[in-house]
Amino acid sequence: MTEIDSPSGAAAQAPSTLNDIEKQASQSEAPQKKNSTFKNLGLLDQFLAVWIFLAMAIGIILGNFVPSTGPALQRGKFVAVGLLVMMYPILCKVRFESLHHVFKTRQIWIQIAFSIVVNWIIAPFFMLALSWAFLPDEPELRQGLILVGLARCIAMVLIWTGLAGGDNEYCAILVAVNSLLQMVLFAPMGVFFIQVISGDIIAFQYSTAAKSVAVFLGIPLGAAILTRFTLRWATSPRWYDEVFLKWASPWSLIGLLFTILVLFASQGRHVVHQIVSVVRVAAPLIVYFAVIFFLTLLVTYRLGFGYKLAATQSFTAASNNFELAIAVAVATFGADSNQALASTVGPLIEVPVLLGLVYAVKLIAKRLDWKD
Template sequence: MNKEEQKGLGVFERYLTIWVILCMLIGVLIGKYLPMIPQALGQFEYYQVSVPTAILIWLMIYPMMLKIDFTSIVSAAKKPKGLIVTCTVNWLIKPFTMYAISAFFLFIVFKGLIPNDLAKEYLAGAVLLGAAPCTAMVFVWSYLTKGDPAYTLVQVAINDLIILVLYAPIVALLLGIGNVVVPIGTLILSTVLFVVIPLTLGIVTRLFIIKSKGIHYFETIFLKKFDKVTIIGLLLTLVMIFSFQGERILSNPLHIVLIAVPLVLQTLLIFAIAYGWAKWWKLPHSIAAPAGMVGASNFFELSVAVAISLFGLQSGATLATVVGVLVEVPVMLFLVKVANGTKSWFSDVNQVIETNKS
């Protein structure tokens, strides 16, 4: 990010990583010392999906959905290269590299530090993460890299459909568990809560405001009212998630670090593959950045819910999925900086696109 871009950022955006870490710490401390708060909020669940968390995710996604119109979605679907990158990396590469990297570290590198039975549980949690590409938070990462919101939506929609078909078979294949039962209700409800509802609200709001106030008012005044809402929603979501897991994180500090190592390496590897492939295929930065983010990040809401359903709340698998949340946001913010810092790699492509538009 150059100096001019930094001047355009307020203190809030410029030090986002610090605010993220502080919110994670606040959440952990709330879970440790004020457990009655997450206990009360935990009562509002449906199909193992936290309703308060869903509301906060709406707060994150809604402002981005306001920018999407149907014509841009249709045009995005006509450009298949980015979708090919996303689908190939997410479903033919990512689950298997997650298994390989996690197994190598948990069973070989950290063999003397983690009991074998517990390592198997941690591996199960890692696989649950690796087989579930991001569908909600990716809208935030796309927003922070100035990604094409319509294209991001198409990528997410396709991933949602594929998850419904391939998630359980891939998990069963990698873990050798023949009786894996993925809660379809959780899958469908997550899709409705994190994509369908905010998209519908965004479209309805967009149409109403444009009809009553005009497109100029909508783009220059109304949208600016939501400039900080997405990031505020992200921070509050982190406080919520980590308040539920504070006790478990504090009671397993060494294992948290050991689990985090393969998860971080996996995230960096998948981003490099998708982002590098997009560069090689000469895709514009507004498509390349979200393509890398979709694969690198995980659908942690689903992963945690499935881990609890299959292995129990106190299992190592569930702890591993929580560690996935713990490391994902700081690592993804780092990758956002990488994507923004390498935008010049795509300058020729971006200039051609702008020329064609004019």
């Protein structure tokens, strides 16, 4: 996965404008342009699709043919470990020490405001509309989809952006912003969407949702901030960038694969034995990912965004934090609930669709000669 911090140790010097961010990103990539993007990726990144599908397949096989697997994994501890391992290295790359400089520019606030509108207004309400359009007679599956729509992506989006050649610097800023917003907005918006708008009479408690968000987001975010400031002070920014981040980066994908395996092992029997429900949930998810991605891409293109920023905005809008949605669904409704099943279908659909969109956006950029 493309590094967010440059190895030169210049992380302490924040770019003053978003154009500077783009310039630094392009300069850091310049020596690699002689080779293909695929060859520049690590072994895990090169065969990401293969590893993900293998993790899914192994998880489903374990869940269906090893009876004790599902109940053992549904306790949530394994998912928590996977989430922490996956998100911690990603958040360690965010330049927290320089964000206050970046936020002084008007341009960055325009970009962040655009992202917030798409991520926290348009996308969740569109998922709400799709859940009612496709599942008017299945309130529990509908509630699971609503949770997926509210869980904005802060982990996988960095992987999609890196594979598509987007702006990893700006994506890291969005990760930081969405992490904070998600801890504040997820629980109240869940109550508003499920109990107020949908009118569902269920025990969706604010405290339970808020606790799940605090654990699955607050712990890795706090640990990453502490690690970054402590290690950079105790050693040097150069050592942190070139040694620590190089060692920590692969753990993000390892954590992702472990999380996917655990999720599908714990829900494997439900996925196989409730195939009709899986298909019904998959349909609105496919529509959601495609429409939100291409709509955002079209708007950013019309607004004159460069390719890197447009790709980053589009993947951020279309991606979802399915791990958080599953964690909240399991904690609130139970591991055997239809809400948990609906949220589990999220990665089953999102991973192959978003991988396809990586290739699609690169093809579009090539045909349009879309540059920065």
